[in-house]
Amino acid sequence: MHGLQSGILVLTLLLPLAACVGGGKATKSSALDEGVAPGQLNQTLDHLSLTPVPLYGMPELALGAVWQSGSEPMLQVCDQHRRPLDAGKPLVLYIDGEHEILSLQRSDSQSVFHCSYFASSAEQLDRIASSQTVMLRIYFNGEAVEQRISGTMSDYFSRPKMLGPQQRLKRFVDALQHLNLSSALVDG
Secondary structure, X not given: OXXXXXXXXXXXXXXXXXXXXXXXXXXXXXXXXXXXXXXXXXEOOOEEEEEEEEOOOOOOEEEEEEEEOXXXXXXXXXXXXXXXXXXXXXXXXXXXXXXXEEOEXXXXXXXXXXXXXXXXXXXXXXHHHHOOOEEEEEEEOOEEEEXXXXXXXXXXXXXXXXXXXXXXXXXXXXXXXXXXXXXXXXXX
16 A cells, blocks of 8 residues: 555656646657657668757757758758748858858758758758757748757756757768768778
């Protein structure tokens, strides 16, 4: 009987804590609705993609990356609200206080998101993944949105840093370097 009372006491104490950490509501990522986990790497010999990972403070925006053999990687920004981009404006990244401008290459609509692809490089993606403070500014028709890519300590209580956009992007960069090294060894 004492064990049952202890179990009930533990559940009584932990359930409210779990609700507070999760924001008090159960949410499910739209990428999970499709059966694909955010941050999943999809790899073949000539293609690599990172399933978009929701940003901490604005989960309707998600960050991913794609690479096709013979081209530079692209940073992918997806919007669950399907807002059209202002095609004349770039994506602006603030990486540890310095800004970088990425130009739009293409856009497409997937079942849940509208995704835009921006010219990048492996080095630039690595800086995004490994810098302390990273923010983006994206221009939708009629509005500019600024949001952190890097998380804060309070963000890490709701989703561990290793599951956040920067760590998942780092996995993409590491896989890309491995693919390029493997290709160089085979070709050379």
